[in-house]
Amino acid sequence: MNIAISKEVRLKPVLSISHLSVKFTGGDGSPVLAVDDVSLSLATGEILCIVGPSGCGKSTVLNVVAGMVRSTPSAPVEISGDFHIATQATLRSRQIGYMFQQDTLLPWKTALQNVMLPLTLQGRPGARERAEELLALTGLEGFGGRFPKELSGGMRKRVQMAQLLAQDPEILLMDEPFGALDAQTRALMQQEFLRVWERDRKSIVFVTHDLTEAILLGDRILSMSARPGRIKREVSVGIARPRTVESLVGSDRYAELHHMLWADLQAEAVRTLGGGVR
């Protein structure tokens, strides 16, 4: 692909992974190679999207980076490879933010208390004021006193976003964060996410299986193969920002990218159904 790489992508990487392989123990005790020789780098201020069929190990890559893959005697995990995070601080929690697909708001804390949590855990002063600011930024002014059960799915996602902004990490890992939302709310949240991101341009790895979402949000897109997850293709999106769904879906570049990535996914689906799972 000889598409011009946008300026920010050439900056030095904040995160680089080289030759990462992850081997789990399957349900029947035999080893399962989940991730196979994956290398990638994330530049400062870049959104890198990873697409792939479900179960291709894209979430595993994020989990390894976040340090959430732990080996236990009953479920041993073998991780090989190397990854570097180029930041000044060494405290993992401050460098990396993680947005899960599930609701990870604490149901027993109000929206405001949830947003304050990362701030208070890190002992930063003025937590309440900052949290209120962030709720306002994500369009939730006046909802701070509500418990998560009293908020809609989209509003809960906004609170999660505000929470991540409060944490203020250098790198954001997002694992299908809008996957559980209905189509309309998802489109709205993507737009909101871009609006907030444009303000301070965090470096983000964004995992999704929604191709339109990947093209809308990403600077670059990696497509992964079915298990064992390998990187199959890397493309630069090369569509000028700010982007909107409406302007995007009409463009030729969108059609081209969508077609290409769709073909990748389809080929993987056929391969999996053909029996070659491992």
Added chain:
Amino acid sequence: MKRLYNLMLRAGWLVGLILFALAWYAVSAAGLVTEKVLPSPQSVLTKFVEDVVSAQVWQNIGITLQAWFLAVPIGYACGVSIAFALIAVPQVQRAIHPYLVLGNSIPRVVLAPVFILALGLGLSSRVALGVSLIVFPVALGVYGGFKLCEPALLNSVAMFGADRRAQWLHVRLPAALPYLVSNWRLAASLGLLGAIVGEILIAPNGLGWLIRIRSGVFDVSGVFSVLIIILALAMIVNLTTDAIAARLLRWQ
């Protein structure tokens, strides 16, 4: 008709109570059974009013409350501590979990004579019985609550920089709160059972003893009166628990 039905639905409990009382009254007024078998509502009410102002009855209420209010916090604290140990230390879990399951499935009220022989007729044997009733189910129930905690929530706060202590404070404890509350309720009812069983069996005082003595002289309305007192005490404790729980679990 429809409106009457709706009214009945809303004020149902009152209607039910009145119906119940009327049926009771009718049975005893018709002379179907003697006062020795089923006393009339009025004689039970009279006895109850007498009891409520009787110093002797209050003394026995005090005895029962003593055993009850000692057994519940002791048993609950032990149960919850064991649950903590089970979740925090895998070795403890492996070592004692099978015994807790075992102890929970045996009919522990039959331990009453053991405690009576070992500790005597006094307060301590009844408290011990209550504690033995409470510890096993509470330990297992609260442990189950701790275990259910969503790993994604723990991971999420860990990413925000929560250490082990903060994870307990912000995630594990609040997540287990519904279980802590429901097991407190269970502990309260088992503590009362322990006290009453001890008293009915052999103790020289307490509400259970009062039931035993009164039934011994066929004072059935007196027995009913004590049952109402026990029920009232249990309900007061339950309602207090519910009120506190409703405040604590507003987020549910």
Added chain:
Amino acid sequence: MSLAATQVGGAAKPVAGRSLARTMMLHAVAIALTLGLWQFVVAIGLARELVVSTPLRVAAEFFAVVVSPRTWSAVLVTIGELVAGLLIGGAVGVVLGAAFARVPLLDRMFKPLVLALYTLPRLALLPLFVVWLGLGVESKIAVAVIHGVVLFMLGAYAAVSSIDTKLIEACRLFGASRLRLLALVYVPSSVPYLLTTVRQAIGLALGSVIVAEMTGAFAGMGFELSRRLAQFDMTGVLAWVVLASMLGLALERVALTFERRLTRWTPRQQDD
């Protein structure tokens, strides 16, 4: 932060069989140590044998109890009371619970009374039953009945109210009659709840029946226990307590096996 070619816990996979044997060994040692300590404490005079007995004496007494035919007639009396009471109480409770779940008016009117019966320690009703029914088996059966009624009522209530109304609608659309509906939907979806209730009820009612026998009876395990209690015979009391516990465990095992067998179609829940 670098993670160069690490292997985390790749080897060290426990062999299931051997680790189980090891765990069993450890448990056996722990039990032996506890019993040994008990024996030792009495042997050096730290505790009086009259008060705490010794494991050897309890074991000897237990064997004497087990081989005596008198014991088994007592056990049969107790089991008979338990089963009779739970059958009667269970039948009444299931009917009442289902009715309460299907008729909201009934539910509204009499729920407080049911809750009262649930809140009250049910053993407190025992002296009343003795007044009404005497010291024979009837009053003990009544104790089991009251447990059965209350527990099965709640179980059936939960079972019937949890039935998916869509399931009923679907069966109606297929043309199922009321009776077929009962057989197709109500009974099978209630079975898991009711079997769990059976297990609970057995545990609770067994203890209560034995306590009931202790307060005054002519036969049964509780009667035997109370005789030994009156003689300050700790060894005998403990032997009978062990027997009662074993009976409780055995009955629960049986109930659990039935439950597993009959509810294989339900989504597997976690044990304990």
